Amino acid sequence: MNSARTLLSIQALEIDYPSRDGQGRVTAVKNLNLDLAQGEIGCLLGSSGCGKSTVLRAICGFEPVKAGKILLRDHVVSSASSHLPPNQRKVGMVFQDFALFPHLNVLENIAFGLQHLSSNERSAVAMEWLKRVSLSDKADAYPHELSGGQQQRVALARAMAPEPDLILLDEPFSSLDIELRERLAGEMREILKSNNITALLVTHDQFEAFAIADKVGVMTDGKVLQWDLPYELYHKPANRYIADFIGRGVFLKGVVQANNKVRIELGELDLEEDRSAEIGKEIDVLLRADDIQHDDHSTLLAEVVRKTFRGADFLYTLKLASGVEIFAFVPSHHDHAIGERIGIHLVADHVVTFS
Numbered sequence: 476m477n478s479a480r481t482l483l484s485i486q487a488l489e490i491d492y493p494s495r496d497g498q499g500r501v502t503a504v505k506n507l508n509l510d511l512a513q514g515e516i517g518c519l520l521g522s523s524g525c526g527k528s529t530v531l532r533a534i535c536g537f538e539p540v541k542a543g544k545i546l547l548r549d550h551v552v553s554s555a556s557s558h559l560p561p562n563q564r565k566v567g568m569v570f571q572d573f574a575l576f577p578h579l580n581v582l583e584n585i586a587f588g589l590q591h592l593s594s595n596e597r598s599a600v601a602m603e604w605l606k607r608v609s610l611s612d613k614a615d616a617y618p619h620e621l622s623g624g625q626q627q628r629v630a631l632a633r634a635m636a637p638e639p640d641l642i643l644l645d646e647p648f649s650s651l652d653i654e655l656r657e658r659l660a661g662e663m664r665e666i667l668k669s670n671n672i673t674a675l676l677v678t679h680d681q682f683e684a685f686a687i688a689d690k691v692g693v694m695t696d697g698k699v700l701q702w703d704l705p706y707e708l709y710h711k712p713a714n715r716y717i718a719d720f721i722g723r724g725v726f727l728k729g730v731v732q733a734n735n736k737v738r739i740e741l742g743e744l745d746l747e748e749d750r751s752a753e754i755g756k757e758i759d760v761l762l763r764a765d766d767i768q769h770d771d772h773s774t775l776l777a778e779v780v781r782k783t784f785r786g787a788d789f790l791y792t793l794k795l796a797s798g799v800e801i802f803a804f805v806p807s808h809h810d811h812a813i814g815e816r817i818g819i820h821l822v823a824d825h826v827v828t829f830s
């Protein structure tokens with residue numbers, strides 16, 4: 476990446492906390508590296524306790540770092556030996572619960588961070604941001620009079636109004652219902668992109684991460700395992716943990732064949748990497764729900780053991796002859812009963828395998 480355009484760079488970051496018994500320290504973030512270019516949206520994706528919020532707090536300047544460094548526009552803002560105070564970092568934050576001031580109306584909430592401007596300028600800038608988040612008609616409303624989605628847009632406008640270099644979003648959709656989340660994730664991406672704002676969010680929800688971010692880092696146990704485009708994470712997971720975490724899939728046993736194919740219970744698949752040194756060896760092949768297609772005419776049969784209606788399709792859990800269960804998305808007009816055996820075939824084109 477061209478370093479002139481890199482806005483946020485985190486290098487070999489390590490953060491620890493005092494242990495419960497007060498006797499030692501517990502490492503919460505280990506050797507974490509990532510870069511975000513100006514205007515890029517990044518996301519740290521991981522389950523509860525993996526260290527996501529700790530990273531955000533460190534970028535804001537609320538958490539000292541033990542080793543490594545955080546750079547904003549090529550300037551070190553945090554390292555073991557230096558620490559720029561939070562109010563000098565030009566970093567805005569949107570909290571999980573939005574944290575709007577209940578006694579201030581919407582316009583006053585957004586104007587709050589603009590104390591350096593005259594009163595008239597403050598109102599004008601705040602109104603401009605209200606317009607950008609499509610809430611011009613709510614300037615006089617109080618936070619409790621807004622829906623969750625509207626509150627979130629106010630929180631976003633409040634964070635963006637002082638024009639920070641970077642916006643951090645801590646689980647910005649977790650207090651909203653699931654349907655709203657997906658729509659707002661798309662809206663938030665549009666607002667950030669149309670204003671060329673660099674943002675880093677954290678979430679445990681893969682769909683949120685994919686809906687918003689240009690780059691996603693899968694985090695576990697204080698480490699980023701892979702920092703990559705969502706497409707690459709899905710199709711080229713660097714290891715088993717990521718393959719398992721991203722997308723619903725199962726591992727099937729396969730045997731490497733002479734023609735650089737792998738034979739699994741459902742047939743043969745082309746291997747992407749050269750495995751000629753492993754002919755006859757057993758490997759694990761990742762099969763995702765979208766690698767299996769239902770086909771009434773196929774002679775390859777699998778038994779429906781579970782199904783979840785998702786609107787346009789069903790997610791079927793299918794049992795193979797060996798007893799192994801796989802997943803398949805099937806258009807919802809193919810409504811088969813539990814226990815029925817249905818025809819399937821393999822449509823995998825990117826084959827992910829692990830030795």
Ligand SMILES: Nc1ncnc2c1ncn2[C@@H]1O[C@H](COP(=O)(O)OP(=O)(O)OP(=O)(O)O)[C@@H](O)[C@H]1O
Nearest residue numbers: 492493503521522523524525526527528529530679
């Ligand atoms: N102030 C603290 N003192 C001691 N340990 C802490 C402190 N804050 C966080 N931790 C520990 O550090 C680890 C990472 O916490 P962090 O809040 O960053 O995780 P997270 O991925 O954001 O989780 P969640 O999604 O649940 O918010 C956890 O094991 C947590 O218990």
